[in-house]
Amino acid sequence: MRPSCDSSKFVADVIKEIPPSGIRRFFDLVSGLEDVISLGVGEPDFITPWHIREMCIHSLEKGQTSYTSNYGLPELRDELARTYYRRYGLDYDPSSEILITTGVSEALDIAVRTVVNPGDEVIIVQPSYVAYVPSVVLAGGKPVIVSTHRDDEFSLTAEALKPAITDKTKAIILNFPSNPTGAIMTQEGLEDIADLVVENDLFVISDEVYECLTYEGKHVPLSSLDGMKERTVMLNGFSKAYAMTGLRLGFAMGSPEIIHSMMMIHQYSMLCAPITAQIGAIEALRHGKDEMGRMIREYDRRRHFIVRGFNRIGLECCNPKGAFYAFPYIGNTGLSSSTFAERLLDEKKVVTIPGDVFGGAGEGFLRCSYAASINDIRKALDRMEDFVDGLKQ
Secondary structure, eight states, X not given: OOOOOOGGGGSOHHHHTOOOOHHHHHHHHHTTOSSOXXXXXXXXXXXXXXXXXXXXXXXXXXXXXXXXXXXXXXXXXXXXXXXXXXXXXXXXXXXXXEEEESHHHHHHHHHHHHHOOTTOEEEEXXXXXXXXXXXXXXXXXXXXXXXXXXXXXXXXXXXXXXXXXXXXXXXXXXXXXXXXXXXXXXXXXXXXXHHHHHHTTOEEEEEOTTTTOBOXXXXXXXXXXXXXXXXXXEEXXXXXXXXXXXXXXEEEEOOHHHHHHHHHHXXXXXXXXXXXXXXXXXXXXHHOHHHHHHHHHHHHHHHHHHHHHHHHTTOOXXXXXXXXXXXXXXXXXXXXXXXXXXXXXXXXXXXXXXXXXXXXXXXXXXXXEOXXXXXXXXXXXXXXXXXXXXXXX
């Protein structure tokens, strides 16, 4: 009989450096609980609009179940090129400067792997989405953290960024509107960042998946600024604006050299994004503006409601200008973010995500999604008020 062995010894060392997702940990804690209200999920509570689903169904009925080009359907890339030219005056060649990916998560992974050599430093602005640091580590890079603060409404300043840049810095990962803070960047602020990028010959991976969920001011793509198109790969997708999360469709826009290199990884890992989702995305771009606008107006209504509620119960919260997250401060309760979130779930059955999941700069805060109904938000706020009042006794 052959001897057994411990298969863990075959796991690559780099995997052992990556912690499990703190967001998913809270989803696991909820499993099996009744009467739970979730402000934790980063997913629209809307169903994908019917006309998009209908087009997906129709494509299946017609037997459109084949592979597509590695780059994605030409019709979808053409539509994206027209959309971004119309919105921002950005001129991307659909044949060489746009890649369709399996979600923005894949776009992030292959963008980082395209740009980062082992030992390169990559600046990550925190609080930030949980995948950024692991993506850099898996590529052999070194994450360098730059913190944002509530005094600046969690926007990035050139003054905060400049000290983190060294001769080993290769790239910066930006995410505005931000998950988890809802922060946005003004054009003036981005111009200052762009000056540093050019001065130090850096590259930017700009995750703009919440682009359309901008409530105050106008979203400015970094690549639209003078001299930044060739220095930026823009990542985006259909999950948030069109409520198409499960269809797993994203895209990247950048120079032909970067997009071709990303495609080289994509073709060996994913080959192509699902054709059904791509067909649905064409419909979304062509005819989804009204439905998207309706969802955004509802998010905006919820945004004001939840922020007023947090401030009323003593959890100071600045007004998020984008995405669908509020980031209330709980540091004055005497509890850490994790302890607050765990006790709130255990005692009041309300799911939130502790801010430290998104990096050290998030300690003292909670991420609370308002991609939930007004009724659920109201009930969650009532339970949180009871919890906070109980801490004072």
